[in-house]
Amino acid sequence: MSAPTYVTDTLIAEDIDAYLARHQHKTMLRFITCGSVDDGKSTLIGRLLYDSKMIFEDQLAALESDSRKQGTQGQEIDFALLVDGLAAEREQGITIDVAYRFFNTESRKFIVADCPGHEQYTRNMVTGASTADLAVILIDARKGVLTQTRRHTYLCHLLGIRHLVLAVNKMDLVGYDQVTFDAIVADYLHFAASIGIDHFTAIPISGFKGDNVTAESVNTPWYHGPSLIEHLDTVELDATTDQTKPFRMPVQWVNRPNLDFRGFAGLIAAGTVKPGDAVRVLPSGKTSTVERIVTLDGDLDQAAAGQAVTLTLADEIDCSRGDVLAAADAPPEVADQFEATLVWMADEPLHVGRAYWLKLGTQTVSATVQQPKYTVNVNTLDQLAAKTLELNAIGVAELACDKPLVFEPYADSRTLGGFILIDKLSNATVGAGMLNFSLRRAQNVHWQALDVTREAHAALKRQKPAVLWFTGLSGSGKSTIANLVEKKLHALGHHTFLLDGDNVRHGLNKDLGFTEADRIENIRRVGEVAKLMTDAGLIVLTAFISPFRADRDLARSMLPPGEFIEVFVDTPLDVAEARDVKGLYRKARSGQLKNFTGIDSPYEVPHMPELRIDTTRESSEAAAERIVDYVLGARAEMWMPTI
Missing domain, CATH: 2.40.30.10 (Translation factors)
Incomplete structure (x- = not known):
């Protein structure tokens, strides 16, 4: 194969208008390369850039120099260095992040994403695949179909990529043996059929030597299909449909x-x-x-x-x-509860019942995920029971949003069916999902219009509803102070109700334990009950450890602005432990009580509570007086609503 002529500065002298006119009407194909570690993904993309004459002379010189530093012998070039841009990637000889590269032929423009092969970076692969029209699944001819090959194929199919190329790479290392190629294709065909893939294009290649990459290779006379670039040039784009x-x-x-x-x-x-x-x-x-x-x-x-x-x-x-x-005559659906397929992308597992931001297109809502129905074993395709989703897990779960979403099933629309989940505290993307369908109960359950409104309830009681949310460590004094506050408000003629952590667990939440998931559900239920009580016009006091900031924020989001008052009872751990009225710290220290806040489970301190009570400097009585003064003073204008 003759060496290509590289792009030089003479391109600058070319008539720009003619150049743009020749290229502006080309179609665009987005594709990814994926597969297991060391299957040659980066090398293949480097070869495509090299053979497509998309390397400037200074880049070629740097590439040759870097290849010599990496130990490549003779005149051979390490094409992977064109793509592996991170220092860590070059040092380890692997791809970590998704690398995007651009090139074109006479008939089409391309954006190619080189996706990492390591299982721990599967989340990066999902990012690259989410916008791709086609996937090139690479297989090392010496190794055959591996676990990561199956994983990436399953994800590509799940993400709606319908054009698949099975590129059996490193054929030069197996002597361009047709039997080896046919055996790999047969093995892959069996797996692909089991997950619903009915068509793919198999090509024997050598990314390093260039066989069947941009032109037909004399080393595979038994192969009569297109080269990889010929296939990429002619495949029909989904955008037309x-x-x-x-x-x-x-x-x-x-x-x-x-x-x-x-x-x-x-x-x-x-x-x-x-x-x-x-x-x-x-x-x-x-x-x-x-x-x-x-x-x-x-x-x-x-x-x-x-x-x-x-x-x-x-x-x-x-x-x-x-x-x-x-x-107007064919609108998409609107719903707030769905079944979805999730790919979990965070090191920290899914917190069932916790609110995450769900971003679908330009829509952003708060959503909670229920316990998964099952997770999928990509090797066996078995559906396994699971209580949560761990890093790289693929599962099916139901989710509920705080307001309706305009959507279509992912199978019909990537734009209106694909979403991401974002942690509300860190703003990190923790999951990617595909909406399967809305739940029937979401379509059949509607808000009932009531003649007696929450404003009417509040006016009858001559007060503005509110939730005083007491939070702090066990033994901090939450219940004591909340009880004093309620007594004082009641004496002043206000209608109140106190929800205490221990009391609620005797009834409403008696089915919940103290795991992180159960704690999240405990607070979610309390928040819903508190909201219903404010609808009745009551002033609600809640005394719960409520250790997680995201769950307190969820309770706040259920209420109108100004009605949620967070009271942080700030007592140091050593002081709370010294009190240990119920003997809980002693049990936790001895290992008899697991997941105890402050010992082996974290407490997330409020950032900006409306009130902070330092019990080392202020008595419970004084704290209660200050809280009542805040409620009746700073919010005095709220206490006498008119109908």
């Missing part, structure tokens, strides 16, 4: 440069739209017609999937970021 679907456009932002213009900007996810089309705004359901399709280059007569546009509507209707504009 998106245009035949009903119109969908998640609204990214409201474009309002002046009082005379109000448009809704976004990327069209599916279908086509033109002026005069009837559209529906979801979740509100309001309808209008498209007036203009505005772009930087002027108005369009029609726009299709993949285009970023601003739509103006004929009517002044409420529409904002997170809403979805859709064909």
Whole structure:
């Protein structure tokens, strides 16, 4: 194979207009390379860049120098160094992060993601696969189908990648043996069929030598299919089918440069739209017609999937970021409870019942995940019972959102069916998911309109509802102070109710233990009960350790602004342990009591509580007086609502 001519500075002298005109109408293919460790993914991409003449002369010189440093002999080049950009990757000879590279041929442009092969970096592979149209699954011809090969194939199929290439790599190391190739393809075919993959393209290659990468190889006369680049050039893109679907456009932002213009900007996810089309705004359901399709280059007569546009509507209707504009006669579904398939991507396991941010397209809601129905063993495809999801686990679970989501099943729409879960404290992405379907109970359960409102209940009691949420270590004095506060409010004629941690566990939460998951569920239930009591117009006092900040924030989010008052009873651990009225610390220290807060389970201190009580400097009586003064003083204007 003749050496390619590399890009030089003479490109600068080329007529830019002619160059752009030749390339602007090319289609774009996003694909990933994945597989097990050392299957040659980075080398293959480096070869594609090299043979596609996408390396500048200074890059080639640096590559040759780096190859010599890495110990490559003779004239051979280590193509993996083009992609493995992190120092840690070069030192270890592995891929850690997803590396994106760009190249093109005469007929198509490409974005390729080199995904890591190590199991611990599977979450990075999911990131790369989430936007890919095609996956190149590499297999080392010497090793055959491995566990990570199956894992990546399963994930690619799960994430909706329907174009798969089985690239049996390093054929040069097995003497280009057809029997070896056929045996690997047969083995992979058996697994692929078991998970519902009915078609893939198998190609024998050598990324290092270049066999069947950009041109047919004389070393495999028994292979009569296309080279890898020929297949990538001609495969049909899924984007063309998106245009035949009903119109969908998640609204990214409201474009309002002046009082005379109000448009809704976004990327069209599916279908086509033109002026005069009837559209529906979801979740509100309001309808209008498209007036203009505005772009930087002027108005369009029609726009299709993949285009970023601003739509103006004929009517002044409420529409904002997170809403979805859709064909009026074929809208997507709206629901708040779903079954979903989850890929867990965090070192810390899923906390069942804890609220996470769920981001789907431009929509962001608070969501809780129930105990998984099962997890999937990617080797055997067995469905295994599980109480939670660990790093890289794949499972199916139900989830509930705090407000309706506009969605479509992931099988029908990646944009409206794929989501991520974000930890509310760290803002780290902890999971990726695919919505399977909405739950029937979500469609059949509706809010009942009540004639006697929460405002009417509060007015009758001549008070503003509130939740005084006492939190602190066991033995800090929460229950004592909360009891004193209730007595004082009651004496002043206010309608109150005290929910105490121990008392609630005798009834409502008697089925819960003290694991982290049970603690989360304990506080969730208490928050729901407290909310119902405020709907009745009561002032609710809760005295719970409630050790996790995210769970206290969830309880706060259930109430209108100003109605949740966090009271942090700040008592040092040694002081609380010295009191040890119930003997719990002694049991925890001796190992008789597991998961005890402050000993072998953490307590997350509130960042900005409304009130902080230091019991080492303030008596319970004085603290109760201060809390009542806060409630009746700072919030005095709230106590006498009118009907």
